[in-house]
Amino acid sequence: MRVLKESVKKMLRDANKTHRDPPTPQVQTELNAVLSQLTPAQVEAMEDQINEWADATGNQRTDFLASQWKTGRDWSTAAGGIFQSLYIACNQNFQHAGFMFGWLVRQVMIHRSRTEDWVFYKNPEAGSLELARNMWGTFYWRENRN
Secondary structure (H helix, E strand, O other): OOOOOOOOOEEEEOOOOOOOOOOOOHHHHHHHHHHOOOHHHHHHHHHHHHHHHHHHOOOOOOEEEEHHHHHOOOOOOOOHHHHHHHHHHOOOOOHHHHHHHHHHHHHHHHOOOOOOEEEEEOOOOOOOOOOOOOHHHEEEEEEOOO
């Protein structure tokens, strides 16, 4: 992961809180272990794709980046197969790969160097039967959108 200077980095804010909680050490360790199985070029390609999706997120109230919808069930075709290596590193376990993908998106969004701040929202019912599975992801949008 490319690390940006602190002075350049903008904020990623949790829509439910006044500040974002960093990933737990356990989650960060798990993500690092998965990413360590990949080449730096593979990780960079995934980060670049996530940033491309964020760049394409406009300023309209209805425009956002949803981590849940980006890979689908076929990791070999999503974004030209860029995330297939992540899926393989997770022993082709769809649920684990999805969890690691979500944390990779969060990590990239935390470290984005932008002229605007970003907000994210994860429904507290994610993972429960009360919320449709396609809504379990995290949603990101620009703080000052129209």
